[in-house]
Amino acid sequence: MSERFTRFFASRWGIILAGATIGLLGPLLQKWGNPANMGICVACFERDIAGALGLHRAAAVQYIRPEIIGMVLGSTAAALLFREFKARTGSAPIVRFMLGFFAMIGALAFLGCPWRANLRLAGGDLNAITGLLGLAAGIAGGVLFLKSGYTLGRSSKTYPVVGWILPGIMLALLLLLIFRPQFSQGGPIFFSQSGPGSLAAPLLISLGAGLLIGFLAQRTRFCTMGAVRDVILMRDFHLLSGVAALLVVAFITNLALGQFKLGFEAQPVAHSSHLWNFLGMALSGLAFALAGGCPGRQLFLSGEGDGDSAVFVIGMVVGAGFAHNFSLAGKPDALAEGVLTVGGLTNAGMAAVIIGLAVCVLLGLAMREQKA
């Protein structure tokens, strides 16, 4: 019986079901309170968690997002139920940290991860096109390194408790979210009073959506980076059909809910600085490709016991702290009294994206196994 479920989830229809579910829940979560075109965004929500913990002090983006907690724990539940929970670690953790760090720098330059890039496009934000093109370019770069022998090396099996560290951190975050303790006067835990961080669907709905997504994605191996990588690397459209389902269902749901607004300028939490949308996502795509998974996939792998993916996740959270403390994140377009101010990156933000690309290329070149 369990084997039959495993076969279904591994099939084309399984991955389409996962993508369609995410495509439905994204716009619905927005309807229920999450920020516009940000029903689900792994990068943005990890950034909000970093803010809630005071790792950065951007007051508009601080909230412990239950979706992230749910995505990890839903994966843990699925992995335990199907006997796939397996603690493993030891495959280049510090490299994964760096890749997570720069994946976040790139994502916040664009203002979204690949998940949000698709949800933005499904909401009519045409800047997502440059972002997605950049993502594909970055992944194509990663494929070149993979083809020339790039490897992170092997992980090995370890004590079960190691696999529980990130799920454990998620449980701790859930407690902090429920009890909202204040650790000092004017100190964390921070919850945004205005801006995107203050916009949130009800806790139980967000948590439930995250759990469902985590469960389905663990079973189907849904991955927005792998989708593009597999097409470039071996003309395999399996994962891409999941992402296509996400895009189509989110588009239809947005139309039905009246959330579709077509255009480039003054889109919600987005900027129309095209070059940096492209380069930001290119950096993310390259980092995800070198790390073997998109930010969502890293959460799901962490949930099933992968300690190396957990390090990538922590790298992303720390990257978010740096992005806001050092003003590296993209500034959204602003429309005030009919006057459009195009947002984009500070000089430091541009430098950070270039440095990130350079670091990823260096790692890609230097970590190649000699072919026998």
Next chain:
Amino acid sequence: MTTKVDARGLSCPQPVMLAQQAIQDGKFPIEVLVDTVTARENVRRMAEYRGCKVEIMPVNDEFQLKLTK
């Protein structure tokens, strides 16, 4: 002569790439060792797509896939 591919502990998409290389080299049967269900399913899908017959045997908590033409 059996070709052996040890893909245990490797991140995506390396297990699939190694197995694919072995299929292209054409020295059947091919034995692929993997340590996760993800890698098992990915290799199985790729091999079946390329016209191989795939036999899966659990070995402790890992898997051995035997690919034949």
